Amino acid sequence: MTLITSWVESANSADTDFPLNNLPYGVFSTDALEPRCGVAIGDMVLDVAALEEAGLITLSEDAVFDVPYWNDVMELGPDAWEALRARLVSMLSNGSADQAEVTPFLIAMDGVRLHMPLVVSEYTDFYAGRNHATNVGTMFRGAENALPPNWLHIPIGYNGRASTVVVSGTDITRPWGQLKAPDAEVPRFAPCRRLDIELEIGAIVGTSTDMGDRITVGQADKMIFGYVLLNDWSARDIQAWEYQPLGPFQAKAFATSISPWIVTRAALEPFRTSTPEREKDLLPYLREPGPMLYDIDLSVIMQPEGGKQEVIARTNYNEMYYSAAQQLTHHASSGCAMNAGDLLGSGTISGPEKSQRGSLLELSWGGKEPMTLSSGETRTFIEDGDTMILTGHAKGEGYRIGFGACEGTILPATPDNFDA
Numbered sequence: 001m002t003l004i005t006s007w008v009e010s011a012n013s014a015d016t017d018f019p020l021n022n023l024p025y026g027v028f029s030t031d032a033l034e035p036r037c038g039v040a041i042g043d044m045v046l047d048v049a050a051l052e053e054a055g056l057i058t059l060s061e062d063a064v065f066d067v068p069y070w071n072d073v074m075e076l077g078p079d080a081w082e083a084l085r086a087r088l089v090s091m092l093s094n095g096s097a098d099q100a101e102v103t104p105f106l107i108a109m110d111g112v113r114l115h116m117p118l119v120v121s122e123y124t125d126f127y128a129g130r131n132h133a134t135n136v137g138t139m140f141r142g143a144e145n146a147l148p149p150n151w152l153h154i155p156i157g158y159n160g161r162a163s164t165v166v167v168s169g170t171d172i173t174r175p176w177g178q179l180k181a182p183d184a185e186v187p188r189f190a191p192c193r194r195l196d197i198e199l200e201i202g203a204i205v206g207t208s209t210d211m212g213d214r215i216t217v218g219q220a221d222k223m224i225f226g227y228v229l230l231n232d233w234s235a236r237d238i239q240a241w242e243y244q245p246l247g248p249f250q251a252k253a254f255a256t257s258i259s260p261w262i263v264t265r266a267a268l269e270p271f272r273t274s275t276p277e278r279e280k281d282l283l284p285y286l287r288e289p290g291p292m293l294y295d296i297d298l299s300v301i302m303q304p305e306g307g308k309q310e311v312i313a314r315t316n317y318n319e320m321y322y323s324a325a326q327q328l329t330h331h332a333s334s335g336c337a338m339n340a341g342d343l344l345g346s347g348t349i350s351g352p353e354k355s356q357r358g359s360l361l362e363l364s365w366g367g368k369e370p371m372t373l374s375s376g377e378t379r380t381f382i383e384d385g386d387t388m389i390l391t392g393h394a395k396g397e398g399y400r401i402g403f404g405a406c407e408g409t410i411l412p413a414t415p416d417n418f419d420a
């Protein structure tokens with residue numbers, strides 16, 4: 001696949017995250033414009049709400065872009081998604097007859113504010129990276145019991161909180177919780193001291209299923225509207241005390257950040273790749289009809305307050321053991337209804353090497369092996385004032401499909417207010 005050239009010059013640069021091949025969907029506002037749907041192209045945002053109002057894009061009888069979310073477009077279904085992409089490619093391609101009419105609807109990206117691109121219906125997080133599960137299991141339960149007995153058969157997940165999914169750039173306040181040191185008799189309630197990230201990809205479900213419906217992996221794949229970068233902020237000390245027997249709860253509930261642009265399944269199509277060979281055969285309902293993962297390079301960047309950005313890990317989405325389509329199939333397998341706007345976290349993406357680990361828990365091996373930054377500072381977990389940034393892109397010939405950044409800065413815990 002090669003670059004599709006655009007009359008928007010900045011979209012033809014090999015370095016842009018947003019060439020014409022990408023066309024990711026976000027929600028933006030300016031001093032003059034209320035939050036509305038937009039499409040990233042090079043260093044510009046295309047105001048599709050205004051294009052719709054001007055009659056240059058029509059997806060349905062009712063307006064679908066003049067709202068601060070893409071859920072209405074999702075609910076129109078895959079044929080409409082395809083029609084929208086085809087229309088956008090046609091109007092933005094080099095030599096398009098629409099250039100003069102469309103030009104007034106482009107706004108410089110550095111002049112807009114980005115918002116949550118969707119209303120998250122529900123959020124489910126999985127645990128589908130084998131290297132991550134093995135590392136964490138080894139730390140928490142020992143090498144002998146690293147992978148739980150169900151892990152090679154089920155994409156393990158838990159129901160998370162949609163209420164605290166926030167867009168990149170939102171500050172994250174250090175959470176309070178129950179902490180219990182191994183040698184302490186009872187827990188105490190205090191600010192988290194082992195605050196962490198999880199590098200993940202979020203899949204956005206674009207069509208719904210009814211209660212009682214089951215779906216194949218092939219059907220599930222077609223239900224996915226697009227993907228975002230996802231940081232599943234994690235309080236490891238809260239998690240270690242609370243997680244048995246029902247899994248994480250408050251350790252994960254305080255915040256999840258996503259990147260502001262939904263990269264569509266269509267844009268990622270040329271980068272499909274397969275899940276790894278199975279150590280144990282999967283049950284038939286989880287078998288994939290074709291390649292369901294994507295080759296997406298991912299980085300974790302840390303920036304201490306007042307310091308410079310530093311890459312602390314690099315890995316790839318192709319390290320997952322289960323794909324988003326398999327996770328969605330499993331999620332619906334009991335008859336659980338899935339909704340447009342459902343967000344599925346992949347699980348932490350770690351490669352086999354130490355430099356490829358997608359969490360500080362793994363990078364510092366439970367805090368035992370501090371990382372040294374180029375400034376000489378060391379880190380085991382995240383300090384107040386640190387900014388954590390995830391980036392990702394799939395590499396084509398002379399272009400890349402980028403996600404933009406998913407970042408958040410940690411603010412100090414709120415003061416103690418439990419004196420009463």
Ligand code: MN
Nearest residue numbers: 125198232347
């Ligand atoms: Mn997670």
